[in-house]
Amino acid sequence: MKRLDQLTRQARAQWDALIRGDDPVVWVALGLCSQAAGADAVAQAMRDELTARGRQARFVRTGCMGLCYLEPTVIVRKPGCARIVYGPLDENSARRLVTECLLADGFCPDLAIGKIDADPPEDVPDLADHPVMRHQVRRVMQHCGLIDPEDLSHYLANGGYEAFRKALATPADQIVERLKESGLRGRSGGGFPVWRKWEFTRNAEGAQRYVLCNAHEGDPGAFSNKLLAESDPHAFLEGMLIAAFAVGATQGYIYMASEYPLAHQRVSTAIEQLRWAGLLGDDILGSGFSFDITLRSGAGVFISGEETAQIASIEGRRGAPAPRPPYPGQSGIAGAPTLVQNVETLANVPLIVARGGEWFRAVGTSGSPGTKAFSLSGRLARRGVFELPLGMGLSHVVNDVGGGARDEHPLKAVHTGGPPGGLLPANIEVPLDFDSMGETGSLMGSGGIIAIDDHTCVVDLARHFMEFAQDEACGQCVPCRNGNRVLLDILTGLTQGQGTPGDLDRLLELGNVVRLTSLCGLGQTAPNPILTGIRYFRSEFEAHLHGTCPAGVCPLSAPAEPLAEAAAS
Amino acid sequence: MVTTTDYDQIRASLQSVLSRHERSRNSLIPILHEVQDLFGHVPPAAIAPIAHRLSLSQAEVHGVVSFYSHFRLSAPGRHHITVCAGTACHVEGTPLLMRELRKLLRIEPGQRTADGLFSLSQIGCLGCCAMAPAIMIDGRIYPSVSPARLSAILTEYGFTKDVQTDEAA
Numbered sequence: 001m002k003r004l005d006q007l008t009r010q011a012r013a014q015w016d017a018l019i020r021g022d023d024p025v026v027w028v029a030l031g032l033c034s035q036a037a038g039a040d041a042v043a044q045a046m047r048d049e050l051t052a053r054g055r056q057a058r059f060v061r062t063g064c065m066g067l068c069y070l071e072p073t074v075i076v077r078k079p080g081c082a083r084i085v086y087g088p089l090d091e092n093s094a095r096r097l098v099t100e101c102l103l104a105d106g107f108c109p110d111l112a113i114g115k116i117d118a119d120p121p122e123d124v125p126d127l128a129d130h131p132v133m134r135h136q137v138r139r140v141m142q143h144c145g146l147i148d149p150e151d152l153s154h155y156l157a158n159g160g161y162e163a164f165r166k167a168l169a170t171p172a173d174q175i176v177e178r179l180k181e182s183g184l185r186g187r188s189g190g191g192f193p194v195w196r197k198w199e200f201t202r203n204a205e206g207a208q209r210y211v212l213c214n215a216h217e218g219d220p221g222a223f224s225n226k227l228l229a230e231s232d233p234h235a236f237l238e239g240m241l242i243a244a245f246a247v248g249a250t251q252g253y254i255y256m257a258s259e260y261p262l263a264h265q266r267v268s269t270a271i272e273q274l275r276w277a278g279l280l281g282d283d284i285l286g287s288g289f290s291f292d293i294t295l296r297s298g299a300g301v302f303i304s305g306e307e308t309a310q311i312a313s314i315e316g317r318r319g320a321p322a323p324r325p326p327y328p329g330q331s332g333i334a335g336a337p338t339l340v341q342n343v344e345t346l347a348n349v350p351l352i353v354a355r356g357g358e359w360f361r362a363v364g365t366s367g368s369p370g371t372k373a374f375s376l377s378g379r380l381a382r383r384g385v386f387e388l389p390l391g392m393g394l395s396h397v398v399n400d401v402g403g404g405a406r407d408e409h410p411l412k413a414v415h416t417g418g419p420p421g422g423l424l425p426a427n428i429e430v431p432l433d434f435d436s437m438g439e440t441g442s443l444m445g446s447g448g449i450i451a452i453d454d455h456t457c458v459v460d461l462a463r464h465f466m467e468f469a470q471d472e473a474c475g476q477c478v479p480c481r482n483g484n485r486v487l488l489d490i491l492t493g494l495t496q497g498q499g500t501p502g503d504l505d506r507l508l509e510l511g512n513v514v515r516l517t518s519l520c521g522l523g524q525t526a527p528n529p530i531l532t533g534i535r536y537f538r539s540e541f542e543a544h545l546h547g548t549c550p551a552g553v554c555p556l557s558a559p560a561e562p563l564a565e566a567a568a569s
Numbered sequence: 570m571v572t573t574t575d576y577d578q579i580r581a582s583l584q585s586v587l588s589r590h591e592r593s594r595n596s597l598i599p600i601l602h603e604v605q606d607l608f609g610h611v612p613p614a615a616i617a618p619i620a621h622r623l624s625l626s627q628a629e630v631h632g633v634v635s636f637y638s639h640f641r642l643s644a645p646g647r648h649h650i651t652v653c654a655g656t657a658c659h660v661e662g663t664p665l666l667m668r669e670l671r672k673l674l675r676i677e678p679g680q681r682t683a684d685g686l687f688s689l690s691q692i693g694c695l696g697c698c699a700m701a702p703a704i705m706i707d708g709r710i711y712p713s714v715s716p717a718r719l720s721a722i723l724t725e726y727g728f729t730k731d732v733q734t735d736e737a738a
Binding site: 220 | 593594595596597598599601602623632633636637638639640654655656657658659660661692693694695696697698699700701703708709710711712
């Protein structure tokens with residue numbers, strides 16, 4: 001405990017010097033996407049400009065704030081001034097930021113997104129008032145983009161591992177009680193009450209227990225867990241430690257998508273730091289509690305996100321889902337009780353332990369309390385990861401947070417919830433929470449929201465999802481293996497102008513059979529894009545029966561390739 | 570990266586990988602990851618030593634390798650192109666990118682160009698949805714790629730249109 005006290009004291013002093021000291025500081029957002037957008041070149045341009053003028057500044061790496069559409073971004077702070085976020089930058093504007101702001105009296109307000117602190121200058125607006133930030137309640141994302149994810153001291157300086165220390169001094173049943181008060185539900189899409197999983201695992205028979213952090217995030221269109229793991233890995237690791245202590249686990253696994261190399265590297269670094277700081281290993285902080293974590297890499301299969309398939313993969317087997325019960329809480333890794341939670345769920349845990357269930361419930365709805373990190377993409381003006389109170393209206397999210405359509409083409413539909421989700425009209429009024437979304441035929445799922453406009457054909461998109469489900473099916477059960485194949489064939493026929501009059505009825509009937517009779521979530525939800533597509537966009541399906549594709553995408557129809565122009569522009 | 574089809578050489582390089590892991594089935598996927606990092610693919614000749622080490626049948630090991638799309642049984646090109654087939658990328662034009670790549674490289678996903686320079690695959694989602702459509706070449710992500718830009722991007726990796734056309738002809 002003494003060592004951690006000392007580390008925390010040092011960390012606070014260093015953090016203070018960073019954000020209130022006399023040196024100019026540049027924080028560079030270095031998530032995988034920021035790097036793709038050119039963050040390294042921007043940082044290098046700033047360094048070169050400083051060197052050319054014989055001056056220096058401190059450069060700090062961060063993850064990202066989730067403002068993907070504004071990348072590359074940097075935060076700049078001059079002594080006595082607020083931290084200001086700038087973006088999107090290129091090499092020229094980055095050099096300008098050095099000459100006009102860092103080394104002069106100016107602040108380049110035209111490049112600024114907003115300032116983080118209340119300090120001067122007055123002519124840069126607050127970041128919190130930016131349209132994309134105004135509606136957000138940043139809890140699990142509170143540190144994202146502000147701290148160095150590879151430096152434990154940044155997390156410690158901002159209250160890190162205090163909740164874990166508090167948990168160590170709390171009887172396990174009271175920790176579970178606190179989660180029950182909070183009403184926290186699993187953030188990967190199922191929405192199962194977290195406290196019930198914990199209690200179940202805690203009370204299951206077994207000498208050994210495991211905690212498994214599901215960091216697979218296979219849903220195309222969802223990238224919030226990637227952002228959390230890249231930008232603030234200690235947040236969910238702290239949640240994992242608390243979970244292990246509460247359920248009596250001594251070994252943890254993190255199953256990370258192989259598509260996320262940077263997140264893998266940062267989590268790996270964070271685990272090393274925890275061992276070094278005495279927060280992992282034997283007799284942690286002298287409490288008698290021992291726990292260690294093994295980081296595993298997935299291998300490019302969507303179904304590995306399903307908990308029983310993930311456990312099979314950890315055990316070195318083909319990742320096919322197993323029938324439940326038994327649930328992993330009863331019989332998981334090596335037959336031992338295993339608590340499975342995803343990154344975002346675990347990141348909520350330290351906040352609840354530190355601040356209580358009532359605090360947690362202050363935002364969200366009574367059935368779906370708290371926030372959710374939503375991933376917005378597609379034809380929206382503002383794209384990225386935004387943490388919003390649950391229960392916010394979908395059209396509000398699309399129009400006010402996402403900024404509506406990116407160009408003059410109006411939005412036609414939004415796809416929510418990943419492949420298990422569905423297509424909804426862009427103007428639909430429905431609260432984004434676990435229960436209300438289910439009534440639309442779609443899902444909130446893991447929080448992916450993809451907006452489409454008249455360039456996208458709903459039938460082609462349904463076919464795309466069916467192809468995905470077909471590719472990713474494990475092949476175990478007949479409805480998913482064969483039924484989805486037939487659905488795909490009917491859709492392919494429609495997109496090629498070979499539809500027949502009974503096709504829509506066949507799609508609905510067979511879709512419902514597959515939905516009701518498949519073994520796991522993949523098969524049970526695979527027909528959703530078709531079922532919702534026909535429910536809300538029937539006329540577009542019918543047009544294909546009559547030989548026209550209103551979006552001009554499907555090979556059956558003229559005009560040829562309007563999409564090619566759009567993609568090239 | 571070790572490039573060889575010689576059984577003894579593969580075996581020798583494998584030993585260092587195998588010796589780092591517990592002799593338990595749990596080690597199978599981590600071993601396969603390391604083997605693929607070492608050779609660029611999982612050489613079929615590596616399957617027997619891995620199976621032996623973990624007391625599994627070769628069929629079981631092969632079954633796992635073929636189940637997970639990340640693992641390849643044949644060598645990739647010198648540069649590997651991964652096209653994101655996620656929903657956001659699909660909506661923003663992945664099909665057009667694929668059409669252009671097929672035209673330029675004359676290969677299908679899972680194949681390698683005749684000169685061994687490029688190989689191509691599609692992936693469920695790279696997680697760069699806000700910058701769609703995205704492709705990845707050797708771990709580097711290119712955001713918001715248009716079909717018109719592809720040829721210039723490939724040229725960075727040694728692509729020349731004439732040579733490719735000649736070889737394919």
